Amino acid sequence: MPNFILQGPDAFIFEIDPLTGAITPKSWFLADFDDAWNANEDNIYEMSAIDTDNxxxxxxxxxxxxxxxxxDAMLVEASAPVALTTFTISGPDTVIxxxxxxxxxxxxxxxxxxxxGDNWDADENGTYNFTVTTTAPDxxxxxxxxxxxxxxxxxxxxxxxxxxVLPEPEPVDPDPVPFGTLFSLSGDDAIVLQIDETTGAITLNDWLTPDPATIGMQMKMVFMTSTSSLPRRMAPWSRLLRRSRRTPKARSW
Structure with missing residues (x-):
């Protein structure tokens, strides 16, 4: 039975399935071309999968x-050809x-x-020479x-x-609840309602058709929210609930 482990300068960012050898980034790591975490800071993360039982x-x-x-980001064998054209620079003045x-x-x-007049180039003439090397996928x-x-x-x-000019990466949708503000309902009669957890908007469940003969029931609910106040759109519900406690008369929903 195989027993795979990961070794190498960038192995700490990844995990490997000991039985199958499948390699995946750790949950806390999000690949970002502009923020390289690999040892060489060149966006090529190097590692070796080793079967200790072999x-x-x-x-x-x-x-x-x-x-x-x-x-993009992809896991390939180190011997795999480069999928994109790449560029490097060389020459006597490349340091700048x-x-x-x-x-x-x-x-x-x-x-x-x-x-x-303050020339840092090798010839000290104000012309900085270098060579751009292009390597195609083939x-x-x-x-x-x-x-x-x-x-x-x-x-x-x-x-x-x-x-x-490379295409822009797909935008990432921001977290709709960036600070963890969530709304929920509880109470004896909350089962007939539903609430939007991000806006606090309350609506009837689609399976409920209110009966005027029983509209006088008391709906006791507790609004749970981490904000200091409720959305204005919830106010009509609050007034309706207060009226339903005062009178059993039928009212239009």
Whole structure:
């Protein structure tokens, strides 16, 4: 019987089924391309699934990567080809730049602001040279020379490949009850009513058709809410309930 465990620099973020070897992120982890938690901070989470009951250490171990992109996240074997075109940067002046791995957009490091006459490039001429390397999913590699020139007037002139525009990720619906404010009903007669737990709106259950002959019944309910006051839309119900306690006469619902 297999007994799988996880090892590796980023294994603490994931859990593995000891019998099947299925790997899933832990419940507290939400993949975010702009907030990398992996050891290398490159959005590639590395780990190895190891079957401790397999005497063949090679056959009993598989390397995995959890790859997070701006629009997706996927668990694949480390040997799997990259599903998207990726970009890297190299050259003598790259220390002042950073590149988006999936769009190819080149930007200055936030700590660096070039100024005319204060040249940090290798040639000290105000032209910062670098190379953008594009790797396609089929393995094709393309190198494109690029540069940033700082003019005597302080203008920045980027000569670099245009970045890819990725689709925006699907928006996440906000929690309709962000602070835990919930409404509920209780009481002897609350069974005939229903309440919207987020707005406090009260309606009759669809199976109830009020009978004028019995409308004088007393409905005793307790509104449970963590807010200091009830919605205004509940006020008509409150007045109706008070009237029903005073008189048994039939009233229109």
């Amino acid at each position: 005497t063949d250490t090679v056959a009993g171990s598989t390397d995995f990567e959890y790859r997070v992109t701006p629009t 730049f950073e590149i988006n791995k999936f769009t190819g957009e080149v930007t200055l490091q936030d700590w660096f602001a070039p100024e005319p 393995g094709t590699v393309t190198d494109t020379p690029a540069s940033l020139t700082v003019t005597p007037t302080g203008e920045y002139i980027f000569d670099a490949p245009a970045p890819i």
